[in-house]
Amino acid sequence: DAKTTQPPSMDCAEGRAANLPCNHSTISGNEYVYWYRQIHSQGPQYIIHGLKNNETNEMASLIITEDRKSSTLILPHATLRDTAVYYCIVRVAGGNQGGKLIFGQGTELSVKP
Amino acid sequence: GAVVSQHPSWVICKSGTSVKIECRSLDFQATTMFWYRQFPKQSLMLMATSNEGSKATYEQGVEKDKFLINHASLTLSTLTVTSAHPEDSSFYICSASPSGQGRTEAFFGQGTRLTVV
Numbered sequence: 001d002a003k004t005t006q007p008p009s010m011d012c013a014e015g016r017a018a019n020l021p022c023n024h025s026t027i028s029g030n031e032y033v034y035w036y037r038q039i040h041s042q043g044p045q046y047i048i049h050g051l052k053n054n055e056t057n058e059m060a061s062l063i064i065t066e067d068r069k070s071s072t073l074i075l076p077h078a079t080l081r082d083t084a085v086y087y088c089i090v091r092v093a094g095g096n097q098g099g100k101l102i103f104g105q106g107t108e109l110s111v112k113p
Numbered sequence: 114g115a116v117v118s119q120h121p122s123w124v125i126c127k128s129g130t131s132v133k134i135e136c137r138s139l140d141f142q143a144t145t146m147f148w149y150r151q152f153p154k155q156s157l158m159l160m161a162t163s164n165e166g167s168k169a170t171y172e173q174g175v176e177k178d179k180f181l182i183n184h185a186s187l188t189l190s191t192l193t194v195t196s197a198h199p200e201d202s203s204f205y206i207c208s209a210s211p212s213g214q215g216r217t218e219a220f221f222g223q224g225t226r227l228t229v230v
Contacts, residue, residue: 032217034218036219038157041204041224041226042223042224043117043119043206043208043221043222043223043224044157044206044208044219044221045221046218046219046220049217049218087156093217099143099145099146099147099208099209099210099219099220099221100145100147100159100162100208100219101147101157101159101208101219102159103149103156103157103158103159104156105156106156
């Protein structure tokens, strides 16, 4: 699986958009970009994933650059409950290995009032 | 849908005893489940892959005789920490993806905090 690079920490004001970057310059053509987050002392939570097109769901938007070497997770209106560690993971989709993930250090997002 | 539940949420045990942690997929079947360990202020580390009806696959450096994994059904995997010692104190988390549904995202249990005294 391709290696990802994320800033170790970020701050965001409550109600503003949180933009979390991720670099994955060695991503392969069949690898997807997945985002998960982990709120303190809980199991990780799936947020969103994509291959090359931008994706949006009820939680967030995922913007992937045209060359697929980087992506940005956007939380449009951050709340205090969005304070968590956010992990960007690239991997091949499919099969029964969906739960097998190699976690980096992630970005610790602090949403402040 | 796609809920994974772990039990217990926390456990305290004496050094030298064994502890069993259960991981259940409540509304889907999973032929494969995964176990992770997380130490304070660190990221999750994959320990092993639990395969229904066959032996688990362990990551390098994880002692298979110490961390016994059983995946007896399509909805249940168990992790037993044998002869636990204080250095085994950690946050243990399992994950799974629904089998045969075309879904590729992982669903995680809430985690089990083990403290060995």
